[in-house]
Amino acid sequence: xxxxxxxxxxxxxxxxxxxxxxxxxxxxxxxxxxxxxxxxxxxxxxxxxxxxxxxxxxxxxxxxxxxxxxxxxxxxxxxxxxxxxxxxxxxxxxxxxxxxxxxxxxxxxxxxxxxxxxxxxxxxxxxxxxxxxxxxxxxxxxxxxxxxxxxxxxxxxxxxxxxxxxxxxxxxxxxxxxxxxxxxxxxxxxxxxxxxxxxxxxxxxxxxxxxxxxxxxxxxxxxxxxxxxxxxxxxxxxxxxxxxxxxxxxxxxxxxxxxxxxxxxxxxxxxxxxxxxxxxxxxxxxxxxxxxxxxxxxxxxxxxxxxxxxxxxxxxxxxxxxxxxxxxxxxxxxxxxxxxxxxxxxxxxxxxxxxxxxxxxxxxxxxxxxxxxxxxxxxxxxxxxxxxxxxxxxxxxx
Amino acid sequence: xxxxxxxxxxxxxxxxxxxxxxxxxxxxxxxxxxxxxxxxxxxxxxxxxxxxxxxxxxxxxxxxxxxxxxxxxxxxxxxxxxxxxxxxxxxxxxxxxxxxxxxxxxxxxxxxxxxxxxxxxxxxxxxxxxxxxxxxxxxxxxxxxxxxxxxxxxxxxxxxxxxxxxxxxxxxxxxxxxxxxxxxxxxxxxxxxxxxxxxxxxxxxxxxxxxxxxxxxxxxxxxxxxxxxxxxxxxxxxxxxxxxxxxxxxxxxxxxxxxxxxxxxxxxxxxxxxxxxxxxxxxxxxxxxxxxxxxxxxxxxxxxxxxxxxxxxxxxxxxxxxxxxxxxxxxxxxxxxxxxxxxxxxxxxxxxxxxxxxxxxxxxxxxxxxxxxxxxxxxxxxxxxxxxxxxxxxxxxx
Numbered sequence: 001x002x003x004x005x006x007x008x009x010x011x012x013x014x015x016x017x018x019x020x021x022x023x024x025x026x027x028x029x030x031x032x033x034x035x036x037x038x039x040x041x042x043x044x045x046x047x048x049x050x051x052x053x054x055x056x057x058x059x060x061x062x063x064x065x066x067x068x069x070x071x072x073x074x075x076x077x078x079x080x081x082x083x084x085x086x087x088x089x090x091x092x093x094x095x096x097x098x099x100x101x102x103x104x105x106x107x108x109x110x111x112x113x114x115x116x117x118x119x120x121x122x123x124x125x126x127x128x129x130x131x132x133x134x135x136x137x138x139x140x141x142x143x144x145x146x147x148x149x150x151x152x153x154x155x156x157x158x159x160x161x162x163x164x165x166x167x168x169x170x171x172x173x174x175x176x177x178x179x180x181x182x183x184x185x186x187x188x189x190x191x192x193x194x195x196x197x198x199x200x201x202x203x204x205x206x207x208x209x210x211x212x213x214x215x216x217x218x219x220x221x222x223x224x225x226x227x228x229x230x231x232x233x234x235x236x237x238x239x240x241x242x243x244x245x246x247x248x249x250x251x252x253x254x255x256x257x258x259x260x261x262x263x264x265x266x267x268x269x270x271x272x273x274x275x276x277x278x279x280x281x282x283x284x285x286x287x288x289x290x291x292x293x294x295x296x297x298x299x300x301x302x303x304x305x306x307x308x309x310x311x312x313x314x315x316x317x318x319x320x321x322x323x324x325x326x327x328x329x330x331x332x333x334x335x336x337x338x339x340x341x342x343x344x345x346x347x348x349x350x351x352x353x354x355x356x357x358x359x360x361x362x363x364x365x366x367x368x369x370x371x372x373x374x375x376x377x378x379x380x381x382x383x384x385x386x387x388x389x390x391x392x393x394x395x396x397x398x
Numbered sequence: 399x400x401x402x403x404x405x406x407x408x409x410x411x412x413x414x415x416x417x418x419x420x421x422x423x424x425x426x427x428x429x430x431x432x433x434x435x436x437x438x439x440x441x442x443x444x445x446x447x448x449x450x451x452x453x454x455x456x457x458x459x460x461x462x463x464x465x466x467x468x469x470x471x472x473x474x475x476x477x478x479x480x481x482x483x484x485x486x487x488x489x490x491x492x493x494x495x496x497x498x499x500x501x502x503x504x505x506x507x508x509x510x511x512x513x514x515x516x517x518x519x520x521x522x523x524x525x526x527x528x529x530x531x532x533x534x535x536x537x538x539x540x541x542x543x544x545x546x547x548x549x550x551x552x553x554x555x556x557x558x559x560x561x562x563x564x565x566x567x568x569x570x571x572x573x574x575x576x577x578x579x580x581x582x583x584x585x586x587x588x589x590x591x592x593x594x595x596x597x598x599x600x601x602x603x604x605x606x607x608x609x610x611x612x613x614x615x616x617x618x619x620x621x622x623x624x625x626x627x628x629x630x631x632x633x634x635x636x637x638x639x640x641x642x643x644x645x646x647x648x649x650x651x652x653x654x655x656x657x658x659x660x661x662x663x664x665x666x667x668x669x670x671x672x673x674x675x676x677x678x679x680x681x682x683x684x685x686x687x688x689x690x691x692x693x694x695x696x697x698x699x700x701x702x703x704x705x706x707x708x709x710x711x712x713x714x715x716x717x718x719x720x721x722x723x724x725x726x727x728x729x730x731x732x733x734x735x736x737x738x739x740x741x742x743x744x745x746x747x748x749x750x751x752x753x754x755x756x757x758x759x760x761x762x763x764x765x766x767x768x769x770x771x772x773x774x775x776x777x778x779x780x781x782x783x784x785x786x787x788x789x790x791x792x793x794x795x796x
Contacts, residue, residue: 048721081746083729117716117745225713306792313514315478315515321448322447328448331481346482347481347483347515389703393703393704394704
């Protein structure tokens with residue numbers, strides 16, 4: 001596997017575009033389009049929130065169609081909690097895009113991100129669609145920027161996979177830095193590939209990879225109404241088809257790499273984040289148990305503020321495992337920060353505060369919690385909780 | 399019911415004291431003693447965290463004894479996660495206190511609050527106990543101050559209850575403003591009463607009242623290792639005994655009033671709090687469902703930062719109900735802020751931003767979420783999430 005440039009337009013046969021249609025007050029790009037020159041099969045995973053935004057509802061319907069050709073994403077407005085009007089607006093965007101691209105409306109997938117409950121200024125989107133379609137290019141233009149909200153930078157990643165004498169390419173873009181907590185498909189991401197692969201295998205691959213990547217990150221424990229990950233495969237690669245028992249595992253590994261990298265970028269750019277934290281629970285009886293414990297630690301405001309303060313406060317980590325609901329014994333539990341063991345056999349160890357300070361000053365910190373109960377493990381990626389998280393979220397709507 | 403001054407020493411036959419024994423760096427009071435002049439029956443509720451501090455373990459053992467006479471609480475150190483040494487230290491404090499008061503060690507209950515995992519400087523406590531016992535007074539001295547950690551003010555409340563021609567008094571003190579999330583007996587609180595009441599009824603009353611008061615508040619969603627509420631009854635009132643079917647309900651109502659007032663004081667003084675927020679879910683199918691939904695909203699960082707920013711961001715409230723896990727329909731749900739309906743029938747309503755600003759600028763805001771599914775309801779008290787929460791918790795241990 002080697003790096004592939006270009007994000008969603010890295011794989012063969014994809015174009016993209018981004019522009020400003022006026023949804024964002026500051027005039028930044030806010031409308032993106034990803035287009036597959038030939039019919040692509042598609043898979044999607046969506047928020048588990050009971051409150052689902054209109055584009056989520058419409059996209060789920062459209063995924064029943066045989067192919068997908070386009071993904072339209074707007075930022076600046078979530079098109080959520082708007083009743084029938086929201087659905088009508090979403091369908092209008094799909095219909096006009098389809099007309100311009102001469103495809104069917106069911107081949108258009110949708111995503112929206114931004115403030116909830118404010119009517120979508122759909123006229124601005126419809127008016128801008130012709131220019132958006134005209135600016136489609138293999139470079140992708142401003143697509144990755146146009147899906148950003150409180151993100152401070154665009155997120156793209158791609159991989160080349162050598163397969164049977166040919167090459168399969170996978171590329172993606174993602175956005176999201178607040179209201180991020182899985183249990184679901186977090187945030188907005190579009191991943192494209194030129195692999196030749198059957199729909200069922202593509203969906204299986206996305207489901208599995210999503211569970212280990214986008215569903216393993218948390219910024220603030222809040223689950224959005226709009227979270228969506230799309231995966232489109234147009235079969236334009238010069239490599240043999242991806243089939244079970246032959247090269248499916250390699251394809252999944254490359255897809256994992258792209259999704260994991262995008263997921264980590266989201267956390268690194270989490271609202272107000274100054275540090276990237278991996279919480280790994282090992283020695284668990286089951287992977288589920290490990291994930292539950294890791295998630296409790298990763299979502300603890302007290303743990304996150306301690307990391308912001310570069311404070312080796314392992315007591316908060318242990319306390320979070322304690323209220324996570326899993327069965328474990330503090331007496332056999334071991335906690336280390338960046339390789340430095342701070343808690344073992346029921347009590348804290350003497351450790352060098354200097355070494356702890358060195359570890360905690362780094363931009364990335366790994367917490368390992370070994371429960372010594374079994375052989376299963378799971379990790380969650382998260383970030384610290386800083387003043388800027390409060391600043392960003394206290395003033396978001398206005 | 400009328401107000402009773404004096405906190406834990408308001409009821410007849412109780413004395414208290416507080417002093418500095420050197421656990422807090424700044425020399426503030428950090429050791430408290432509550433003493434019942436005659437044997438009292440006692441009840442306690444404790445943290446549900448799997449990781450339990452030494453004073454919690456020892457106090458649970460001691461509650462098996464027939465009576466309790468004293469409660470010793472230190473701040474500045476949690477005596478948690480310290481293995482066998484922590485238990486030995488806790489027992490040493492109980493033993494020495496018992497010797498000085500000429501009671502049995504099992505009649506001493508313990509509480510600790512502060513940093514986790516740092517060995518308790520038990521020598522400082524043992525050395526200070528004689529002076530603490532000598533300073534016991536009906537005024538209570540600095541007891542309510544000595545149990546504070548990041549609290550900005552002491553919390554005391556009391557009630558006189560007229561009963562059968564006599565008077566029953568109930569008084570309490572509490573501390574805690576971070577690591578507060580029930581599912582359990584939150585924080586540290588001591589409530590005393592001179593009621594004559596059987597142990598089983600006293601425990602039932604505490605269990606029921608705790609579930610509706612201390613277990614209905616949240617500051618940051620973190621559940622401590624040390625949370626404890628003690629209730630001592632010494633029977634010194636000049637009123638008839640509290641018995642089932644006679645005056646138990648009145649006693650519970652007065653106990654509820656004291657516990658609820660203390661619980662609200664904790665939230666009002668929550669770390670960094672600028673606003674007191676009541677999240678009330680009505681029209682639920684069951685009380686449990688209402689509580690789950692209210693708790694999700696009250697624990698949402700996005701909701702709490704929006705309140706700090708005085709932003710009527712009802713979308714975040716609805717999204718939190720959406721991921722709470724309860725079954726409901728956004729189409730029938732109604733949300734109001736301080737009486738102003740902002741969401742109804744699946745979509746946001748036009749509302750006056752000026753009126754919303756007036757409501758959100760107030761120090762207390764009530765959010766009502768009517769699910770229109772049934773007749774059950776539940777409320778959770780919480781506070782907003784501000785810069786100061788981050789400041790306080792980023793620098794707590796050091």
